[in-house]
Amino acid sequence: MAGLRIPRPKDVREARAVQRALKARLELIPLQKRPKIIAAADAAFTEDKVVAVACLFSYPRLEFLAESVVIEKVTFPYISGFLAFREGPAVIKAIRKLKQRPDLVILDGQGIAHPEGMGLASQVGILLDMPTIGCAKSRLVGEYREPGRKKGSRSVLKYKKRAVGAALRTREGAKVLLVSPGHKTTIKDAVRIVLSCARGFRIIEPVRCTDRKTKVLKKALERAQKGK
DNA sequence: GCGACAG
DNA sequence: ATCTTGTCGC
Numbered sequence: 001m002a003g004l005r006i007p008r009p010k011d012v013r014e015a016r017a018v019q020r021a022l023k024a025r026l027e028l029i030p031l032q033k034r035p036k037i038i039a040a041a042d043a044a045f046t047e048d049k050v051v052a053v054a055c056l057f058s059y060p061r062l063e064f065l066a067e068s069v070v071i072e073k074v075t076f077p078y079i080s081g082f083l084a085f086r087e088g089p090a091v092i093k094a095i096r097k098l099k100q101r102p103d104l105v106i107l108d109g110q111g112i113a114h115p116e117g118m119g120l121a122s123q124v125g126i127l128l129d130m131p132t133i134g135c136a137k138s139r140l141v142g143e144y145r146e147p148g149r150k151k152g153s154r155s156v157l158k159y160k161k162r163a164v165g166a167a168l169r170t171r172e173g174a175k176v177l178l179v180s181p182g183h184k185t186t187i188k189d190a191v192r193i194v195l196s197c198a199r200g201f202r203i204i205e206p207v208r209c210t211d212r213k214t215k216v217l218k219k220a221l222e223r224a225q226k227g228k
Numbered sequence: 229g230c231g232a233c234a235g
Numbered sequence: 236a237t238c239t240t241g242t243c244g245c
Contacts, residue, residue: 080233140234
């Protein structure tokens with residue numbers, strides 16, 4: 001109940017079949033317990049490798065607690081709608097490697113706001129059987145009306161007449177963030193959690209911190225290979 | 229055929 | 236995501 005095998009489709013056709021099969025396991029239910037420990041996971045890329053980092057934070061204080069790193073060869077190209085097959089594997093391994101299992105994981109990408117309702121956050125959540133939330137910097141699918149300029153303003157993100165997430169202002173005057181439930185969470189959970197993680201920047205603290213680490217490691221890796 | 233298109 | 240210098244605004 002904490003680990004399905006990581007799918008490794010060889011092409012888009014197989015990947016789409018995986019997305020459709022995983023949909024049967026998707027659960028959009030309210031977060032069961034109030035999170036005490038949350039995690040954020042992200043990845044950076046070099047010519048042929050992916051550097052994934054997962055970080056643990058106390059919640060709601062957001063004190064950094066621990067991190068885990070996974071570096072491996074990339075096995076899938078970036079194709080819009082199939083991001084989970086490019087960075088998902090390494091990100092999942094990094095989360096599994098954490099010394100403690102978080103109550104919730106935030107990912108840099110979409111949850112159900114996806115053509116097949118199976119974005120990065122949803123896929124990672126199902127494969128790990130953990131509550132997840134998608135926190136993307138731009139839209140993949142759906143329509144929304146621009147929210148007010150103030151922090152906390154939001155509007156519903158609709159796709160095919162269905163509410164799949166929200167366009168949320170995490171900083172006054174800044175571009176919105178597109179949040180959507182991944183697995184075992186709801187749109188309300190996603191908005192509440194993401195907004196509570198906003199600390200003066202558009203990108204929420206857990207994701208910002210993890211993204212920085214990912215880039216530092218990537219540069220170190222490139223320097224190491226070059227001087228070799 | 230044209231435009232859209234997470235990271 | 237990655238490449239890549241300076242520059243506009245608070």
